Amino acid sequence: MYSTNQFLKPVTTKINDNGNLEIGGCDLVELAEKYGTPLYVVDEQTLRNICHDYKKAFSAYPKVNMMYASKALCTCAVSAILNQEGFGFDVVSGGEIYTVYKSGADMSKVLFNGNNKSYDELELALDLGIGRVSADNFFELSLLNEIAKSRNKTVDILLRITPGIECHTHEYIQTGHLDSKFGFDLTQIDEAVELIVNEYTNLRLHGLHAHIGSQIFETSIYADEIEILVKELARLREKFGLEPDEINLGGGPGVKYTDADNPPSVYEIAEVIISSLNKNIDKYGIKPPTLYIEPGRSVISTAGVTLYTIGSSKQVPHGRKYAAVDGGMSDNPRPSMYQAEYFAQAANKPAAEPLQTVTIAGRFCESGDILIKDAELPELEEGDILCVFNTGAYNYSMASNYNRVGKPAMVLVNSSQSDMIVKRETLEDLVSHDVIPDKLKGSR
Ligand code: LLP
Numbered sequence: 001m002y003s004t005n006q007f008l009k010p011v012t013t014k015i016n017d018n019g020n021l022e023i024g025g026c027d028l029v030e031l032a033e034k035y036g037t038p039l040y041v042v043d044e045q046t047l048r049n050i051c052h053d054y055k056k057a058f059s060a061y062p063k064v065n066m067m068y069a070s071k072a073l074c075t076c077a078v079s080a081i082l083n084q085e086g087f088g089f090d091v092v093s094g095g096e097i098y099t100v101y102k103s104g105a106d107m108s109k110v111l112f113n114g115n116n117k118s119y120d121e122l123e124l125a126l127d128l129g130i131g132r133v134s135a136d137n138f139f140e141l142s143l144l145n146e147i148a149k150s151r152n153k154t155v156d157i158l159l160r161i162t163p164g165i166e167c168h169t170h171e172y173i174q175t176g177h178l179d180s181k182f183g184f185d186l187t188q189i190d191e192a193v194e195l196i197v198n199e200y201t202n203l204r205l206h207g208l209h210a211h212i213g214s215q216i217f218e219t220s221i222y223a224d225e226i227e228i229l230v231k232e233l234a235r236l237r238e239k240f241g242l243e244p245d246e247i248n249l250g251g252g253p254g255v256k257y258t259d260a261d262n263p264p265s266v267y268e269i270a271e272v273i274i275s276s277l278n279k280n281i282d283k284y285g286i287k288p289p290t291l292y293i294e295p296g297r298s299v300i301s302t303a304g305v306t307l308y309t310i311g312s313s314k315q316v317p318h319g320r321k322y323a324a325v326d327g328g329m330s331d332n333p334r335p336s337m338y339q340a341e342y343f344a345q346a347a348n349k350p351a352a353e354p355l356q357t358v359t360i361a362g363r364f365c366e367s368g369d370i371l372i373k374d375a376e377l378p379e380l381e382e383g384d385i386l387c388v389f390n391t392g393a394y395n396y397s398m399a400s401n402y403n404r405v406g407k408p409a410m411v412l413v414n415s416s417q418s419d420m421i422v423k424r425e426t427l428e429d430l431v432s433h434d435v436i437p438d439k440l441k442g443s444r
Pocket residue numbers: 069071072090113210211213214215250251252253294295296297298334338393394
């Protein structure tokens with residue numbers, strides 16, 4: 001069965017009676033006029049559909065905690081939708097904790113992750129009542145115990161481990177151990193558990209957590225991960241007489257950025273995970289653990305598009321043809337950081353023949369600021385609206401103010417209604433954190 005992460009475009013995308021692209025019942029050209037460009041657009045229906053896919057796909061396993069990895073896109077409105085859909089949250093900073101909190105989400109369903117959480121962030125997490133901390137290293141165990149003790153609290157933790165599996169996007173390797181900045185090596189787990197049992201009595205261990213990579217296309221990697229986690233869980237029970245009964249597989253399921261990508265459906269992934277879990281539960285003789293999964297990209301990517309306005313164009317003699325947009329690497333750093341590829345259409349003439357090969361350049365002062373190399377598009381002119389698909393994940397969340405350019409606005413579309421969920425940054429916003437010492441103040 002297909003799932004929504006396998007689509008190139010939001011599920012509501014169509015060409016409307018104006019001959020323009022429409023998403024969520026909203027004409028993209030009108031959205032660009034109303035809110036300006038660049039503009040992030042999030043289709044609520046697509047987001048809710050993928051949540052539904054995940055819940056349905058995993059319904060065959062009785063104990064599943066669906067967590068959304070906030071790092072993919074963390075705003076109050078997006079968090080509120082995921083909370084409504086019954087998702088918890090994997091968060092990695094005080095900022096993400098606070099955003100999820102402000103959205104009104106259930107904080108007991110939040111898990112705090114990260115390899116160098118600060119004292120202040122851990123305090124905030126405890127004060128706001130988050131459900132779990134994924135303890136990453138020895139330093140953190142000691143810090144967390146100290147904070148918990150000073151508040152007379154017990155903190156519920158998972159141990160983040162490095163399972164010896166590494167995903168290089170579409171292929172993976174297994175090694176005895178991995179050189180990773182995240183988590184405890186398999187050989188360090190016992191020492192960590194001994195500390196928790198004997199010294200860090202304000203920590204309560206519930207289970208193990210791992211994450212093997214992102215934009216994963218191979219489902220079998222999850223089966224290998226599960227075997228390692230279940231085996232370790234059984235070993236800890238045996239050796240320490242503990243009853244940890246939770247395993248967190250992390251995130252990773254891939255999405256379709258271009259026609260060349262064929263990510264597996266969430267249903268296939270769930271089938272592999274659940275059957276491997278059941279097999280290993282029998283093999284290692286443990287009672288079924290609670291399963292956590294924490295996808296980010298596959299939940300939000302397909303729901304998001306970015307609208308740009310075409311400005312200058314040029315034909316390099318004997319070289320490429322370029323068309324420049326009013327955004328680029330500050331609103332989407334993925335092409336310049338990871339050579340990521342995207343698919344685009346002209347929102348005001350989606351039916352026009354893609355007659356030219358044109359490279360879509362950003363507006364930032366850097367040669368590497370190219371959004372799409374050699375795109376097949378119709379003739380473009382100044383004022384055309386370009387829609388780049390699959391920009392929901394890791395675009396706004398990694399956006400910067402490079403070149404002192406404000407971050408775009410974001411709108412949520414559904415049933416022909418658009419609601420602004422992030423305001424566009426203004427010139428005043430850009431200088432609002434600057435301070436001029438008295439001695440430098442000019443006379444103007
Ligand atoms: N859990 C943990 C512990 C993670 O480190 C991550 C992502 C996730 C869950 C969510 O993974 P996802 O389902 O989104 O693949 N900026 C990069 C992606 C970095 C992912 C880091 N960790 C990009 O734009 O491709």
